[in-house]
Amino acid sequence: MQTQGGLMHIEVSPEVDALVRDVIGQVADKWTMLILEALEEHGTLRFTQVGRIVGGISQKMLTKTLRQMECDGLITRKVHPVIPPHVEYTMTEIGRELTAAFCGVWVWAETYHAQVEAARAAFKAREGR
Amino acid sequence: MQTQGGLMHIEVSPEVDALVRDVIGQVADKWTMLILEALEEHGTLRFTQVGRIVGGISQKMLTKTLRQMECDGLITRKVHPVIPPHVEYTMTEIGRELTAAFCGVWVWAETYHAQVEAARAAFKAREGR
DNA sequence: CTGAATCCGGCTGGATACTG
């Protein structure tokens, strides 16, 4: 990503750029963010606990998202071979780093959410008629 | 967002939480990211210029994405009433702020994408058999 | 040049039922 006018410059090769976009595409997903939050806040959690804390997620998407996050190395999955099954999910170091990186966006939203809502209202008023 | 064990704590209202998810959804979008990059790098651009710099985007998605970004107040749309039409798109202050905030995620991706790929390969090897 | 409108195939994601 390149910036202008005195902001930082980060030059990347096209292939790295593509990989970065791919990683961001996987990682900057709605459920991924919420699961990262849940694990950051509560530490290690079981499958059902994650679903309950996140809220509103279907079992299918919970499974799918957890699998993807495990695949990308954001979390670890520990299976305890007992009956009934007991599976624990824990954030990895790069998962925590990612969560920290997202903080900037959270701060942005804290700072500007009112302006975004105002912009949307103004846009609606402009385009509405 | 809350963290644990001595890390920073950021408490957010439900509405901010909702906006963050919404904004992340927008920014995580492939075309939004590329348009932010294009405007950050080149400054004010015309409709066709954005499409050419971004590359590979359909006219429909270009229009749609620009509209969404304008609605959210990330960019401004300036129409010059001439023939042929001349429309300029420019990043707003909060658009630049968001881009800067999102830089953290880019840096994360650039820092760790190799580890992500390694994790994916390891996962594939584990699950493959 | 800058869009709007339409058609349409493919993928996403929710609901549901079933398994070890």
Added chain:
DNA sequence: CAGTATCCAGCCGGATTCAG
């Protein structure tokens, strides 16, 4: 408890065509 499997409605996004 922790998934897997299946069905299916809805949205996304590309291609194309038309308009101011």
